[in-house]
Amino acid sequence: MIAVDAAYNKAILKGRKNHIAYQQVGDRQLWKVYKDAATKVSGKIMAAETPITRGQFKTLLASIKSELERLDNKVLHLINQNINKSVKIGVKDSVDRIKIYKDYIPAVYVIKPTSSVLNSIYHDAVRALFRRPLDGIALSDRVWDIHVASLTKIRRIIGTGFLYGEPQYKIAQQVRKMLLISDSDMRKKVWKEFFKRYPPGRGVYKSAYQNTRRVMRTEINNAYKLAQSEYAKSRAWILGVKWNRVAGAIECPECDTYASQDLYNLGGGVYPGGEIPVSHPNCLCFLTEVFNETIRVSIASAKAVV
């Protein structure tokens, strides 16, 4: 019994590791999409004739707007792809993990993970995911809001830039960084000027890429958890899933409640399949299955006797 539980814990760890690795792949894909768009937008700014006429300025803005609309489409497509993949990985990890207990589950409770069973879990999870947008705002609107904010900032940057006759490469550079920022040195003069002119307001200044990455990470985290929760839903010998905090994770203060409340009389932090709370961005928590011990132990003790 102990060896089996240890194997289970190992599988949980492995799943979390894979998930984080996959998240990083998604981040890189997203980065590339933003980098390409930023390069195109910079190119348009560089190519503008100066002094710019009112008409040319309008045309430039319109063309940048179209570029951001294309970016928006690509980003949404990528996030959806990542969500779907995350659900698939979540279902597969659940299947692999639960297999560890196959000798301990009475045959009557076993549901073979045929492709139709897996498909239906997959579709339930995807449906549940899109049914409950965070903050009541649909995913596509959240992403579009980020790009609308970028567009407003770009308009201000190039408007003042051209008005004061700043070198075009400098205007382009500011716009590029506004969309991306990554490893750029914030102590540089260009940044000091940038923040003087565009105060970040409350909190830390975040680029469009960073804001979107946060949205994507939240979504794929939820997708992975939801897959596990949906998998647990149809299995009689799984009571529910337990919400676990990563020890010492400062990212998750609000998850204390999730990890301790007993809303369903299943124990602290335990939720029936399909009923887990929605994670906040950058949540590091993970789920583990809680088994119906009467079902599990019956076979286990029988085996132990042998």
Ligand SMILES: [Zn+2]
């Ligand atoms: Zn958390």
